[in-house]
Amino acid sequence: MAVRLKDVALHAGVSVKTVSNVVNDQPHVSPGMRERVSASLTALGYRPNLAARQLKHGRGGFIALALPQLTQPYFAEVAARLSEQATRRGFLLLLDETGGDPEQERLVLSGIRAHMVDGVILSPLTLTAEEIAARTDSLPLVLLGERRTPTQFDHVAVDSVAASRAMGEHLLGTGRRRLAALGRQLREGTASVRLRGYREALDAAGVELPAERVVRVRGFGRAEGYLGMRALLDLPAAHRPDAVFAFNDLMAVGALRACFEAGVRVPDDIAVAGFDDIPEGRFHTPALTTIRPDLDALTRNVLDLLIDRINGSTAQPAHPDVPWSLLPRESTTGTRHPVVVLEETA
DSSP, rough: OOHHHHHHHHTSSSOHHHHHHHTTTTTSSOHHHHHHHHOOOOOOOTTOOOHHHHHHSOOOOEEEESSOOOHHHHHHHHHHHHHHHHHHHHHHEEEOOOOOHHHOOOOHEEEETTTOOEEEOOOSSOOOHHHHTTTTOSSEEEEEEOOOOOTTTTEEOOOOHHHHHHHHHHHHHHHSEEEEEEOOOOSSHHHHHHHHHHHHHEEEEEEEOOOGGGGEEESHHHHHHHHHHHHHHHHHTTOOSEEEEESSSSHHHHHHHHHHHHTTTTTTTTTESSSOOHHHHHHHHSBBBBEEEOHHHHHHHHHHHHHHHHHOOOOOOOEEEEEEEEOOHHHHHHHOOOOOOOOHHO
């Protein structure tokens, strides 16, 4: 027989209401009580009864998550955390990879691919603000990402302008003055937002960022970072950068490989920094300086907003900023940083 909330309550020695609060991830449960009930949920193998939920609430218990590329470590980590937290709240997460293709993103936005889902989380890569604003489908929607989006939708984002400004200030603080940016793209998107913040830091310090040191890329992978750094290293010596900010960690890892092959010392000759704090950057030699978004806060905000909408909330759209932190490591400071393994599984 299926394990009921009543069974878990009896096992944990608490009320059914307390178990329900833990299952639905209500914030007012004490850490000790949450741990106690969670242990009983695990011990008894409790699983939410999605069929009963549908009969009671008139919904299917499914949330769609549409991301550009699931092979990107950052998006994979976001998907894993959202899936775990959605399950704790009684929902199953259905993944949809758009590949950043405009037509695929339009299908998600229009609801054609919604079917039995109760709500959608979408990270648009190519859709314009105007296209998003024209959406007519009534299915609850929460947007992810740092691009400018219409204010009539809930939108959870990292303040990449502020974070990238801080990275520029960090690199300048190490004494660098010939700074470069790696990851500019033709279309407006995350890269343009990060470039804006980076420029603000340099402008405030009176440091130029010439066009030859702003590298355009087609994608955000290791190969693009490698080729972009090769292009920077091919510049005449007087114009070669002494610091490079790659707009994500994967490109920064590719850039580090290019430096290694060219015999360029990091950070002695060139400092390298990234954005996202993926595990690969922590375990690289040298360890990568980066911006770490608070993915716990991102997950919590996204699901709070979406589930409130699913439950009928008519509150004004919310646009919370996710906290972030700058993590100086060996690739810019030269100071050895021991790996904290718990960071990878936190």
